[in-house]
Amino acid sequence: MKKHINSALVLALSLVSGSLLAANNMNDMNNNQMGEVDQDNNGSVSKTEFERHIGDRFFGKMDRNSDGMIDESEFSGTRFGSKLSELDRDGDSRLTKAELYNGLFETFDTNRDMVLDKDEWKKVQSAGISH
Ligand SMILES: [Ca+2]
Ligand SMILES: [Ca+2]
Ligand SMILES: [Ca+2]
Structure with a gap:
């Protein structure tokens, strides 16, 4: 029974x-919100695709004084779940575009396989990075 x-x-x-x-x-x-980002359609977002997608528009939005760097005041208020200092490779307390993109990619690539899968991409979206 x-x-x-x-x-x-x-x-x-x-x-x-x-x-x-x-x-x-x-x-x-x-x-399929990954569709437009995932240009080679392999179901994951590579670093190149990530950078291309968030692109200059995103950086420009963050860089409010348009000096080509993200400083602490421009960084605060974002929802990345990481601190500026964690992304700042050269330790000058400001982020270049490369530092921002590399740092964000590594932050979201939680399983460190150098691509963002669907679950990882969801976190990018909920952090408000994707548009
Ligand atoms: Ca700036
Ligand atoms: Ca820096
Ligand atoms: Ca990954």
């Missing part, structure tokens, strides 16, 4: 996860 209940439960669960998967796939098709 107990076995019956268990297998019914398993069946129910697999039906649920099956429809969740289907919903996810639908989501990907209808709302």
Whole structure:
């Protein structure tokens, strides 16, 4: 008897996860936000694709005094979950474009495989970096 209940439960669960998967796939098709970024369509975002996507517009938005560097006051208020000092390679307390992009990429590439997969990309989006 107990076995019956268990297998019914398993069946129910697999039906649920099956429809969740289907919903996810639908989501990907209808709302594939990675699509425009993932230019070679391999399901992940490379560093080049990342830089190209966030591009000059994003940097320009952050660089409010347009001196080509991001300083502490320009950096504060962002939702990157990292500090300026963590991204500042040369320790001058300001970020160049390269420091910002490299640093952000490394911050979001949590499994360090040098590409951003879907889950990692979601974090980029929720940090407000993607547009
Ligand atoms: Ca600046
Ligand atoms: Ca720097
Ligand atoms: Ca990764």
